[in-house]
Amino acid sequence: MDRRSFLIKSGALISAATSSTLGFPAIIKTYNRKPTIRVLGTHVTLQETIRQRAEQDLGIHIEFYPGGDAEVLFKASTNPGSFDIYEQWSDSIKILRMADAIQPIEIKKLKYWEEINNLSKLGRLTEHAPIGQGDAPHKLLYIQADGSLGPEATQRISFLPYVHNTDSFGYNSGVISKGIPYETESWSWLLDERYAGKVAIVNAPTIGIFDLALAVQAQGLMTFKDISGMTREEIDALFEIVIDKKRRGHFRGVWTSVPHSIELMASGEMVIGSMFSPAVRQLIGRGIPCVYAAPKEGYRAWHGVMCLSRDCHDERKDAAYAFMNWWLSGWPGAFIARQGYYISNPERSRQFMSASEWDYWYAGKPAQEALKGINGAAVVRPGEVRTGGTYAKRFENVAIWNTVMDNHEYSLLKWNEFLLS
Amino acid sequence: MTHQRRNLLLIEDSYEHAELAMFYIAEYRQDIDIIHLPDGGSAMQYLESIRNGERPLPWLCLLDLKLPKYDGHEILSTIKDDEYLARIPVVVFTTSAASKDIQQAITKHANSFITKPMGADRYGMTIDSILKYWELNQHERI
Amino acid sequence: MTQFLINHFKLQQRINIGYILAGSVSVIIVILAALAFSSISNDYRSYISSSQKFHIDLLLTGQITDIHRQAMIYTYQGHPSAADQVMTGYENLLKQLDTDLQANPPKIQAFLDTIRPHLKNYYAVFLQVKKQRDTQQYLIRNDFRNHASTIETLIRDLTIQFSHSSDVNWQLESILNRLLSVERNLYRYLDILDSSYVAAAKEQLDEATAVLENIGRHNHAQQSLINQAIDKLERYRQSFNEVVQRTRGYLYLINVVMAAEAYEILYQSKKLSNLITEEMAVKERAISAHVEEILWILTVCCSVLLAIMALITDSIRRSIALPIARLANTFRALTGGSSQASIPAYPLNDEIGQLIHAASSFRDKNMETECLLQESLRLTRALESSHKTLEHTNEELEQVIHTVSHDLKSPLVTSMGFVSIMRKLADQGQYEQAVSRLDKITLSIGRMEQLINDLLDFSRVGRIDLNHKRIDMNALLYRFAQTHEENLNRIGFTLRIHPNLPVIHGNESRILQLFENILTNAVKYAPNEEQGARLEIGAIAYYDHSLIFCRDNGPGIEPAFQQKIFGLFYRLDNHAEGSGIGLAIVKKVMKIHGGDIWVESEPGKGACFWLKFPRSKTAEVS
Incomplete structure (x- = not known):
């Protein structure tokens, strides 16, 4: 699915969003022993394949509420109670924070935190690489002692950095x-x-x-x-x-x-x-x-973020952490790599990719064979080279x-x- | 009348007529010498010799019209067209009485035109008359 | 063409054809022109309708701009009438689109179809904007204000509770001040749309919360009231957040989403406008090309038609005028009396055909007249000819008479003269002399007789022997030579007949007489035997005559006498025998044969008589 496939399918969707402001989520809850989490985000990551796989892997119920950029941001910023996890871009953090819609994420609860590369943590993959202007993810990552966001490492972060691209x-x-x-x-x-x-x-x-x-x-x-x-x-x-x-x-x-x-x-x-x-x-x-x-x-780079709703607590919060950890567990990273997106801990995803897939998507090498996309159709011809070169080169x-x-x-x-x- | 002998030029093809003329001339005038020229050709030759001075001018010329070779009219012309010969008195003496002949002869300054008479004695008388008439002539010395 | 017309149509018909053709061509031209003009006027109507379509675009552009302006007014100033106008404008525009959709060609419909969803979406988003704004307004006017007054009441209550503590009172007062500041910041934000006011307001809210929490920590007695205030403050914060988010929301919707839709509509309108302009330009070009083409075709058609008409008219004119002109020439010639005047061929028995017929009668008449004229001319000539012949004959006769009178008188003169001489001699007694003269008389009379015989002979020539026939001169002269061979041999005279003599048409006995006379002359004037006298007879062809020559080697004839020798009784030598009738007869024989004779000679070089016979064609063929 496309990221921001419908930036502005606004009319009807926002209409739905607005009407749901009063009674969101308008989903009939099935009472079950399993916890249910509600994920609000864009079509980029809210894909059915991912949901099913996550449910299967985690044994929880997951409800996806995909929408356009503005729609989901608006929904999230005005009604934190309507979601548990919000998936969007780092640039939405400021708004969400301003709207008091999210709560900090505890690093200690993140299973793969150590594997997350320096792009997210320091703003660059390699030492000599310049840091792009604007809100590089690391600038918004850590919740500082005064409650503001900053690059200084702390134990709480505003979001979990995961999918990104240039x-x-x-x-x-x-x-x-x-x-x-x-x-x-x-x-x-x-x-x-x-x-x-x-x-x-x-x-x-x-x-x-x-x-x-x-x-x-x-x-x-x-x-x-x-x-x-x-x-x-x-x-x-x-x-x-x-x-x-x-x-x-x-x-x-x-x-x-x-x-x-x-x-x-x-x-x-x-x-x-x-x-x-x-x-x-x-x-x-x-x-x-x-x-x-x-x-x-x-x-012009962007970084995907996962945020915890201010109103997410207890059992759901645990499930939400589990879902966040699941995202960095390898399979999802390989899955979205096939759509041209990068994951913040690529090495873990590598084992879920073929060598040619890795070579093409991350290493900037010519495809040795035709590579299939997520729906099974070939999207890369043999010999094709990804424009911009390697993962590192692009983010440099x-x-x-x-x-x-x-x-x-x-x-x-x-x-x-x-x-x- | 002179005592000199006179030459008479008789241009006449008919010998009989010439003989008649000569008979009467001889009868009437003994002092006339007749020079008979029987055709046009000999007449022309004679006239030429006169003109050359080889022969004297004749006293009179009797000219018949009908002649072998040159005819009388031609001879008349020869005579009258020549300044010297023109002095010869020419009497056309012919059997013809055709006005055409007469006219032509007079035009060519024939001195006389006399038709030969057919009476018994008239031939002699005519000759005599011609002679008499021309004996009266004074212009021979001119 | 002309010939075809002449062959197939009568004069009247031709003139009618001309009229019909001229009329048809005019009608065709008029029809062509009418067709052309109707075609052009169709084009023009289509063009006009295009230009009317052009207004669709202007209408769209104007209306959407207006709608958006109203939407903006509503968004920023909240006038409900502006929102109503957006709605009215939208509905009108939609209705307009629907009407235009039906009225316009598919191409434009496609555009309008493209525009419709955008417009609908635009309006849907506007409704969202309206909802957001209404909510925002509601929040500001109710929730936000209510929360603010509740907090204020609570704070007042607390102030009463903490009346003993000026410090706490001051803190509580600061909370109220902060809340006022939050409110001020919110309104500033809404007014200026600068998020820094939001940040400032949030900071003040945080501070207010912190202050309250701090009071609460130290004053457990008033905890519930303080918690109540904190809770209200949180609600107040939520209202504030929502107001900001809703504001941002509708700002986003109108500035980004609606603007994009409006732009798309404008873009499509512009494209449509371009299309229409282009279409109009195409149409204009097509019209002008069409007009040019039509004019050209019209010109060509008219020219061709007129040319054809001119051709046909000319043909008709020619088919009428030409024969008439020819006829006029013919008549001119005929009135001039010509019988040769050419009468133009004309197959039809129409008016001209009748004229032709008349001309032909005229010519026949002329021909008759001419025949008569010629006959009369011929007769006149014949008359003249016979007159001349008569004159000639008269002259000849006169000549003969003159000659005869002279020559016949001569023996008479001689006889009479000698009779006179004899009488004189007899008178003188000279009887012998007288008698001797008798011979002279006899001779004279004898000559007279000969003359008369000769004269008779001469007069016979051409008078009694009129039967002419074909004579082969070869055979004739062969016989002639044979006849005289013996005599001639005797006198040593050579007669040589050349071969290849012509065949002539004539009287055989006269021709023989002719050669006899020539031969007699030749013999008569031949030189002596030693010299070997001869006569050659031969022939040459000379144009349409046969020339026979008789060449002797006699003394020749002086040029002066060459004409005279053919005269009657003319002799070159009075010693020779004969009366001088021979050559006169020869000449007369030639004359009656339509020929001629002349002599070529020089004295001493013989003479050559040329006999010219007209060539007998029939004779020659055989």
Whole structure:
């Protein structure tokens, strides 16, 4: 399943969410000896295969409540009692914290904590690697003594880091000549006059704003004091540039879901734009030579997080911990690796992968055979190499981590202006 | 009347007629020498010799019209067209009485045109008359 | 064409055909023009309808922008009327879309179909926004305020309880201040939408809680009241959180989700607009191309039709005018009296055919007249000819008479003269002399007789021997030579007949007489025997004549006499025998044979008589 497959299937879903505000969860509980946990999250991780496997492995009942980014975040932030575990991105932590929706996680209850790599704990996989700007996971990981979040190691964490990946933009190499990863491929391409009218941006201000900012910065049109925490003035300047561009017809527009982005590129309305890994994979599968760029300025990375609801206690809390530990037990990591996602303790997942799978997905080596995806169909052709190289290489090139800025509300207003300019 | 002998040129193809003429001329005038030329050819030769001065101008010329070779008209022309010979008095003396002949002869300055008479004595008388008439002629010395 | 018309249609029909054709062509042109104009006007109507469609896009763009503006007004200012306007606008737009969906071509329908779900989604999200905002407002106005006043009451109660402790009172007062600050921060947040106010408010809430907890730790007596206050504070915090989250929620929905839907609608509208513009441009181009094409076709058709009409008209005109013009020429020629005037061929018995017929009668008449004229001319010529012949004959006759009178008189003159001489001699008694002259008279009379005989002979030529026939000169002269062979041999005269003599048409006895006379002359004037006299007779063909030459080696004839020798009784030598009739007869014989004779000679070089006979064609063939 796609991550954030439906960012905005908003109408109906939020309607459901809102109506459930009053009586959530609207599920008829089956009274059973087994404890039941409710998982709120996106389609990326809330997959039926995973649920069944977890139930089987853990002997508990698990209810999945998948939804779009904004939907689940809204639900979680306004009604902590509606879930036990929340699965989303590190950038939602601030909001959840602000909404007092989650409770700290005890490291001592985490079975595989020691195996979790430095990306999550220190913000980088290797020592020399730069730390991407914005809310790198480690900055939000530990609950400091004063109750705030910080990188200093403590015994309590705000979330369990697990699934993560790097994002960039995709382009149709049938139209745009193929660039060299990390050398010529650049976020500046998004604003290249040559592709005017065929550029689309993801309709998510917390993500799209960085795609635009990175592009503007790469074009040399402006610089940011802190790209991950833009001032209102910087936001104004950024939108002035992109709105001007938009008015001159530079953008096809925004896409609101992965299928929408696939459709836009497949129809030729878009030749370059924000893109998520599954869309790129599907486009290639459809014969469109979509290249997932490795921009020289670096990726926009994201980190998946699992949070405990403020209202999760006792038996359910134990089950929730069990579910969190299960996630790092190897099989789930191998499962999502086949969708192009990384797990925070890869070595444990390695035993659940074939050597060629590991080589392709993590080691950046050519696929020795056709690799199957989660639904059994081949998604990687023999000899294919994952763009961006190895796991380490990709995370050595993180320009920015997805971040909810302090001026989030303001950016929303500007986003509206951008869309309707 | 002179005592000199006179030459009379008789151009006449008919010997009989010539004999008649000569008979009467001889009868009437003994001082006339008759030079008989029987055809046009010999007449022309004689006239040529006169003109050359080989022979004297005749006193009179009796010219028949019907002649072998050159006829009388031609001879008349020869005589009258020549300044010297033209002085010869030419009496056309012919059997013809055709006005055509007369006209032509007069036009060519024949001095006389006389048709030969067919009466018993008239031939002699005609000759005599011609002679008499031309004896009256004074212009021979011109 | 012309010929076809002439062959198949009468004059009247041709003129009618011309009229019908001209009419048909006009009608066809009018029909073509009408078709063309109706086609163009269809195009134009279609274009106009396209341009009307153009308004759909403008309508969509305007309406969606308006709707969104109203939605924004509602969101930020909460005017219910704005929300109503969004609803009305949405419904109107949807209705409009449904109407347009039915009215427009599939291409545009497809666009409108694309737009519809976006619009519907937009409105659905707006309803969510409305709900969120209503909830938020509700929270602010009720929960939040109620909680605040409950806490305030509780704090007041506590203040009364702790009236003895100014320290606690101060702390409680600070809680109230903090709560006021939270409220202020919330309103600031809602006003400015800066999350730092939220953070500040939360900090103050935390502090208030901490203060209360602290009081509670030290004052167990008031624990329940304090716990009650803490609990209320927690509820207050929850309301606050929810207000913030709902605010964020609807902000997200309107700014991101609805804006995206609105943008998509605008984008599709723009695309539609582009499509329509393009379609219109295409139509415009098509119309102008069509107009041009139609004009071209019309021009070509009209030109072709007119050309055909002109051709046919010309043919008809020619089929009428040409024969008439020809006929006019013919008549001009005919009135000039021509019988050769060409009458144009004309197969039809129409009006022109009748004229042709008249012309042909005219020509026949002319021909008759001409025949008559020619006949009369011929007669005139014949008359003239016979007149000339008569004149000639008269002249000849006169000549003959003149000659005869001279030559016949001559013996008379001689006889009479000698009679006179004899009488004179007899008078003189010279009887012998007189008698001797008698011979002269006899001779004279004898000559006279000969003359008369000769004259008779001459006059006979051409008068009594008119039967002409084919004469092979070879045979004739062969016989002629045989006849004279003996005599000639005797006198040593050579007669040589050349071969290949012609065949002529003539009277045989006259021709023989002719050669006899020539031969006689040749013999008469032949030189003496030593020289070997001869006569050659041969022939050459000369154009359409046969030329027979008779060449002797006699003394020749001076040019001066070459004409005269053919005269009647003309002699070159008065010593020779004969009356001078021979060559006159020869000439007359030639004349009656339609030929001629002349002599070529130089004195001393013989003479050559040329006899020119007209070549007898029939004779030659045989």
